[in-house]
Amino acid sequence: MxxxxxxxxxxxxxxxxxxxxxxxxxxxxxxxxxxxxxxxxxxxxxxxxxxxxxxxxxxxxxxLMPANRITFGQVLRILDGPIAPLPCLSKIAYRRCADCQTEENCEIRRVFAKVAESAREVLDRTTIEDAISNNGAAGTAVVKGLRGADAGVH
Known part of the structure; x- marks a missing residue:
């Protein structure tokens, strides 16, 4: 959130x-x-x-920057910090989870790693200009592309 x-x-x-x-x-x-x-x-x-x-x-x-160069991910990191559901998935504020035995075997981390990567993908590709034009169609296209890529994996 x-x-x-x-x-x-x-x-x-x-x-x-x-x-x-x-x-x-x-x-x-x-x-x-x-x-x-x-x-x-x-x-x-x-x-x-x-x-x-x-x-x-x-x-x-x-x-100061053109609207097509200001991404949602950039602004979110400035104001809210890392975009990561778990501290062990943060790229800029990494912290090992207190209850973690090994990150390589953590089932929870594997699931949330996919979530974090998908979120970063959309946020880092969607600009303020995209939000204004076509009602954010660029972000929607990225989400649809991600869904399509994962369609065969369940």
Missing amino acids: ISQKARYAFHALVALARTDSLMVGEIAAQERIPRKFLEQILLELKRHGIVQSRRGKFGGYGL
Whole structure:
């Protein structure tokens, strides 16, 4: 499950992708996000080079990276951390599970490794632009491709 912070970030990024620049208050009102919380989210995204802020009469926030280069996986990792259902499956915050005898023989790890890889595949291929155009068809195509690849394995 993703955090509310990440959900708000995705809403804000989609709103910014549809226009050149928006004030924090405009995004907050349009997307129904608490303003103070949104300010924190946008500052974090700014620190990671996703958005930029401009001062002045025509100021506000805008995307620093093109919407077709901002992936859901990238944003999720910035705001929520590793994309892994088990700590032993994390690529950036690996930690051995407390009850684990051996990872190689862990049935639970094998199942969740497939889940994690499928999730990463979709999240790392789906961009903010994909979410706007064709209602996220790129992510849907990836999911359908994964389902097709696993169709013969039960």
